[in-house]
Amino acid sequence: MIFDTHLHLIDRQALRYPWLQSVPALNRDFSHQDYATEARRAGIDAAFHMEVDVHPDDIEAETSHTKKLAADGGSLLKGAIASCRPEDSGFPAYLDRVRGDPFVKGFRRVLHVVPDDVSEGVLFRENIKRIGSILTFDLCVLPHQIPKAIALVDLAPDTTFVLDHCGVPDIKSKAEHPWRDHIVEIARRPNMAAKISGIVAYADPADWTVETLRPYAEHVIQCFGWDRVVWGSDWPVCTLGGGLSTWVAATQAMLAGTSDEERTKLLSANARRIWRI
Template structure:
């Protein structure tokens, strides 16, 4: 049974998502009930909600919605990976307001901001504070920014990091060689983990299992079975697949793993990293 470490829910009547208008295929509400009906069929036993890069004034509203879902009887929801603005002057007070029973981690999407942001001393100091709070920080960068991810990890050695989406490889553009080198270097940092999440979205529409295999295998080879987790990246994965197709592809790609390796990847590592 899997823990999905990367589910996005969209509630447009309550929250504003500035980027959604640029992605018509995703620009609708995506509900927990819709997700749960599939998740329970394909072996998902728990889920973490991943922030959806909402407008900053709605961050705490988004976390409150997840708290409500966690309180439902029989809910799969295990917590929120909250959006945040580590560059903000009031970031410390924001951290202090977070409910540790709900918020299990933090993310600031970095591919939508200038590269210099993650290099700023104040930003890095606040990412260090995230680590002191015992919260992991999800790194969401594009493939060309993987070197920035390495620099950020080096600047914050006491914060646990999780690289989203295998580092967003340019699968459709055949960018494997450059991606491979950067991933190998990033994996040398023991406080960095990797999330194998919805990478079919970065392939061409006619992708096959063999299209994705070298990326998944290199991530596992580089990080090891004790530092990899699984995520659906639903609904972004639906751009080139469905949730159940992504799960089926994952199961096929790890078919040769031992029972211990599969258990660590499917749920054990996630429970440890996010304290769930």
């Protein structure tokens, strides 16, 4: 079975998502019920909710809303990667509150939607060092920003960082550089893991195949090794490239020929170990 480490849920009645207006295809509600029906059919039996870059005033409300969904009978939700703003002076107090909540497994601050120098600020970096070993930090960056991600990883050697979406390669343009070399470099950090997630959204939706995706996924797995890769759907963003079932099928096709142990590590075991599930 599959542990989905990267599920987004959208409820526009409960929370505000300023960025959705710029992505019409995603500007609607995406419920746990809709996800769970397809997910179970595809072999997914557990998931983490990944923050959806809600309005800053709704960050803690998003976690509370997700916890209520997780409490419903039959929910696939086993925890949440919460949004955060390490560039804000209020982060230490927020971190103290979150540390007392076992439902929160880690943080994410999407960095490709803010100026590059945000992650280079003194306060941002001091706050990243505060996270420690209990919570993880997801890095969502574009290929040219991976060196900035490396700088953060080196600042906090006790924290496990997770590189989202294979480092967001530009698959549609068949671009491999500087992405390929940057993946090699960031994978050298022992406190790094990588997420094989949602890369169907970065391919041409009209004509991608498994062989289109394979060089990117395999390069990440080769660099990080089977013990430091996890799987994520990036639903509903993956619907831009074919959908959840299509992405699961493509993943299984790319894993053909690997051992049972390797597949299990990527699809579930590593996630359960990293996040102590």
